[in-house]
Amino acid sequence: MENSKVENLFGAIGFGFPENTEELKAFDKAFEDYKFEGNVDKINPRKILSDIKQSNTKVTRIDYHKRTVLAAEIVYKLQGEYTLGHLKLQKLMYLCQHTTSMSLHTNFLKQAMGPYDPNLMRSIDKQFKVNKWFEYSHKDYPKYKALDRVGEHKEWFERYFEEQLFDIDFLLEKFRKYKTDQVEIIATVFACWKEAVECNELINNELIVKKFYLWHKDKAKFEKERIVKAIEWMTNEGICPS
Template sequence: MHKDRKLNNINQFEKDFAESVSFNEDIARDYLEENGVDIDKFIKKGLNQIQASFKKKEMQLSKALFFKRVVLGAEIVYKLHNERTFGHVKFMKLMYLCEQVSNMELAVRYVKQAAGPFDARFMHSIDKEFIRLKWFDVKVNSGRKFNTYKYIPDEKIMSYKTYYNKYYCNDNKGIEWLIKTFGKPPTKKVELVATIYSCLDEFIKKNEEFSTEILIEKVFDWSVEKKKKFTRANIVSAHNWMIENRLIPVS
């Protein structure tokens, strides 16, 4: 009986409070003070609950996005794991380009590294996720200058395909074209294209005036390695090829 009375009192308080808030802000404040409610503490608690709710939703979205990217990575690796030229550098450049054509808007995650746009955090996590999901076993061979990676399809490999068809059904044509186009050629081809794409995207986002000469300088300024690997003619040729194949960012 006592619990029922207490519950009724709480319900009545909530009703009166709701009515007072809807009527007048000052009346609501007076009502709360009369009932011994610390207004600042009351508001802070509400804000903390809202922030916690937002953080929880952000975490859920972050996990969902990470898994979606892992699924895309699985498609790339499954199609190219037997290619002699396939490794982490080509993998990351293809991830970058595929994410652009599928409008995932992840440019903020990529930073400039010698070989082009690179998302270090993702690349450090995806191999572990492949192993955990039993999609791929990952063998790492440590070399004097760099490590090489070998991906071996694991027992549950084909389970990724269900998710891929769900997430990327509308973008599959563009993704498959990229995988086929850059699968066999040397890694530096996709490296240059990904770098040019990122530079073109920078023109748009910074509202900069474009010229071929400035583009060339942007590519060379990316890292000292670019001048060693590519000529001005290489950059112009790759850019023209990208225009012909509509592989350029749009505003």
């Protein structure tokens, strides 16, 4: 590498290039105990590039509208189900997003109830009322009440998700009668499985179960047998990370 290129590299990471023997000795002394701790077997270039793209992408009104439309379709299809609330809606949005690799602006974090975006529901509830599609009430069953313009999201839904229409409908029908805790288990298993895939780990039931319990201390409430059954069901149904 030419000296000018080396100087540019050191400058870019905050170091001046050593220009004499004393500076070279000082540089060597500063880094004599440095060890590279990264595991090259777990580096996933595709994930790194994906994270960079996401961090550099400006969020637009269309991004917010798109996720509201997806939520509206889920509620529209399942509004009569007593099992549908904020938690189940979020988990279904998470599964729709990651089983179809759709582009959707969300920020699902590791929460006690599984992958959860704390700001997502407030935004969606607000937009539901603005658009006069639905109104949410945590006291009532069903929790979503249809408003005057219910169903008007359909045109947008078919436009935004043209390539995922079949897969979304498949998921919604599969989970129509599922209770909140069942969907929570499956979404958390999916997230743990996805993490293992991204880290290039050897996928097996024991690894996923271990990650499940490490997710949050509250996961201890679920028996191992239920988690293993969820993994087997997801495998048979094809609802798992690729």
